[in-house]
Amino acid sequence: MKKRKFGLALVIFLVLSMLLTGVAAQSVDDLKENLDAIEEKKDDMQKEIDMTKATMQEVMDEVRRLNDEISKIEETIAELQVEVDDMEARLVIIRQELKEAEQQRVDYKGVLDERIRVMYMFGDASYLEVLFSAESFGDFVSKIDMIRTIMEYDKEVLLELEEIEAQIEAKKAEVESERNKIIAKQNEARRQKTRMDSVVVSRERTLDSLRQNQRLLEEEKRALEQESQKIKTEIMSKQTINEKINGIYLWPVPGASTISSPFGWRIHPIFGNTRYHSGIDIPTGRRTGFNAIAVGYGEVIESRYSSSYGNLITLDLGLDDNGNRVSAVYAHMARRYVSVGQKVTPGTPIGEVGTTGWSTGIHLHFEIRINGNPVNPLSYVSP
Numbered sequence: 341m342k343k344r345k346f347g348l349a350l351v352i353f354l355v356l357s358m359l360l361t362g363v364a365a366q367s368v369d370d371l372k373e374n375l376d377a378i379e380e381k382k383d384d385m386q387k388e389i390d391m392t393k394a395t396m397q398e399v400m401d402e403v404r405r406l407n408d409e410i411s412k413i414e415e416t417i418a419e420l421q422v423e424v425d426d427m428e429a430r431l432v433i434i435r436q437e438l439k440e441a442e443q444q445r446v447d448y449k450g451v452l453d454e455r456i457r458v459m460y461m462f463g464d465a466s467y468l469e470v471l472f473s474a475e476s477f478g479d480f481v482s483k484i485d486m487i488r489t490i491m492e493y494d495k496e497v498l499l500e501l502e503e504i505e506a507q508i509e510a511k512k513a514e515v516e517s518e519r520n521k522i523i524a525k526q527n528e529a530r531r532q533k534t535r536m537d538s539v540v541v542s543r544e545r546t547l548d549s550l551r552q553n554q555r556l557l558e559e560e561k562r563a564l565e566q567e568s569q570k571i572k573t574e575i576m577s578k579q580t581i582n583e584k585i586n587g588i589y590l591w592p593v594p595g596a597s598t599i600s601s602p603f604g605w606r607i608h609p610i611f612g613n614t615r616y617h618s619g620i621d622i623p624t625g626r627r628t629g630f631n632a633i634a635v636g637y638g639e640v641i642e643s644r645y646s647s648s649y650g651n652l653i654t655l656d657l658g659l660d661d662n663g664n665r666v667s668a669v670y671a672h673m674a675r676r677y678v679s680v681g682q683k684v685t686p687g688t689p690i691g692e693v694g695t696t697g698w699s700t701g702i703h704l705h706f707e708i709r710i711n712g713n714p715v716n717p718l719s720y721v722s723p
Contacts, residue, residue, distance in 0.1 A: 375712075376648060382565065383616055389557045396550045403543045406536050413533045420526040427519035434515060438508040573712070579641060579665050581658035586636035589657075589721045590686050592670065592706045593632055593693060596624045597723030600703060603716040618714035619669065619707035622693075630693040632670050632704050634684040635721055641667070643679050649705070650696025651676050655684065660710070666720075669707035672699045 591597070601621035624630045634655060642654035649671035657666040674694025684690060693704045708717040 373644075373646060376646065379618075380648075385557055385560050389554060392550055392554045392557060396547060396554070399543050399547050399550065403540055403547070406540050406543070410533055410536050410540070413529050413536070417526055417529045417533070420522050420529065423522045424519060424526065427515055427522065430515050431512065431519065434508060434512045438505065438512060441505045441508055579656040579667065581639060581656050583658055584660065585638070585658040586666070586686075589635040590633060591721050591723050592635050592668070593622045593624070593630055593704050596622050596630055596693070596704075598623055598625075603714075603718065619671075619705050620717050621703045621705055623701060623703040624693050626702055628674065628692070628694070628702060630704075631689040632673060632691050632693055632706075634686060634688040634690055635668055636686050638668070638684055640678045640680050640682045640684065640690070643676050646671070646697060648698045650699060651691060651694065652697075653678060653690050655690070664710045665712075667709045667712075669705075669709065671705035671707075672697050672703060674702075 599620050600623045601617055603617060603620055605616055632653075636655075636657050638655040638657040640653060641656045642652065644652055646652045649669075651671070651673040653670045653673070653676055655668045655670075657668055660666050670691060672693075672695055673691035674696065675692045676690070677692075678684065678688075678690045693702060695702045699705075706717055706721075707714050708720045709715070
C-alpha cells in the first residue's frame with residue numbers, strides 16, 4: 341500500500357514537472373515520447389485495476405460461499421437445539437417418573453420395615469397366634485398359605501419396584517447420552533462457525549485493502565489520462581494542416597498485404613502479457629527492401645528513433661469530414677527517408693520496413709490516430 345501511494349505521488353510529481361517545464365515548448369518528438377510512456381503506464385494501470393477487480397471478485401465469491409455455509413451451519417445448530425430441547429423435556433418426565441418410583445419403593449419398604457420391626461418385638465408369636473387361631477385343619481393350611489403368599493408378595497413387589505427403578509435409570513442414562521451427543525455435535529458446529537466467521541473477517545479485511553488499492557490505481561490512471569490528454573492536445577496544436585486534403589488513403593506497404601497482428605488487445609509477442617495494440621503489423625515475409633509510403637497528402641511532424649517504436653515517423657494528414665485531425669504513425673522501420681516539416685504526397689516513400697525497437701521480425705507497425713487517439717487503421721486503409 342505504501343508502494344502504491346508512492347507511485348501515485350510520483351505520477352503527480354511527473355505531471356506537475358511537465359506542466360512547470362512547459363509542455364508547449366517541447367517538440368512533437370518529445371511529446372510523442374512522453375505520450376508513449378504515459379499510454380504504456382496507463383495500460384499497466386488498467387491491467388493492475390483489472391487484476392485487482394478479478395481478485396476482489398474471487399474474494400467476494402469466497403465470502404458469499406462462506407456465508408452460505410455459515411447459514412447452513414446456523415440452521416443445523418438450530419435444528420440440533422430443537423433436539424436438545426426435546427431431550428431435556430423427556431429428561432424432565434423421566435426424572436419425575438424416577439422420583440415417583442423411588443418414593444414408591446421407599447414407601448413400600450417402610451411398610452416392610454414396620455412389619456419386620458413388629459415381628460422382631462413379638463418374635464414368631466404373631467404368626468403362631470395366627471396359626472393356632474385356626475378352627476380346623478383346613479383353616480390351618482389356609483392360614484399357612486396366606487402367610488407364605490404375603491411374604492412372597494412382599495418380595496416380588498420389592499423386586500418389581502427395584503426393576504422399574506433400574507429401567508427408569510437406564511432410560512435416563514440413554515436420553516442423557518443422546519443429549520450429550522447432540523450437544524457435542526452442536527458444539528462442533530459452533531466451533532466450525534467460529535472458524536468460518538474468522539475467515540470471513542479476514543477476507544473482509546482483504547477486500548478493504550483491495551478496494552483501497554483499486555482507488556489508488558484509479559487515481560493514478562486519472563492523473564495519467566489527464567496528462568495524456570494534455571499531450572494529445574499539444575500534438576494536435578502542432579498539426580498545421582487545417583483542411584481536408586485526402587479522400588481515399590493508400591495501403592502503407594505496397595507488395596505486402598498480410599496482417600500478422602490486428603488492432604486491439606493481444607498477447608504481447610515480447611513480454612507475453614495482454615497489452616493494447618494501437619495499430620496493425622504488416623510483415624514482409626522476412627524480406628528486406630520494402631518501402632513504407634505516405635498513405636495520403638500530408639506533412640512530416642515527427643521523424644525520430646524511439647526505444648520501443650524504433651525508427652518512427654508521424655504524418656499530419658489534415659482533417660476528416662467531421663473536422664477531426666488525422667495522423668498516421670509508422671514504426672520499427674530500418675531507415676527513415678523524410679524529416680520533420682517535409683511535405684509528402686500519396687505514394688511517397690518515407691522509410692524502409694525493418695525491425696528496430698521492440699520488434700520480433702521485419703514488419704511495419706502502422707497506426708491511424710484521430711485527434712491523437714488510435715483507431716482501427718482498417719477503417720481507413722485496405723490492401
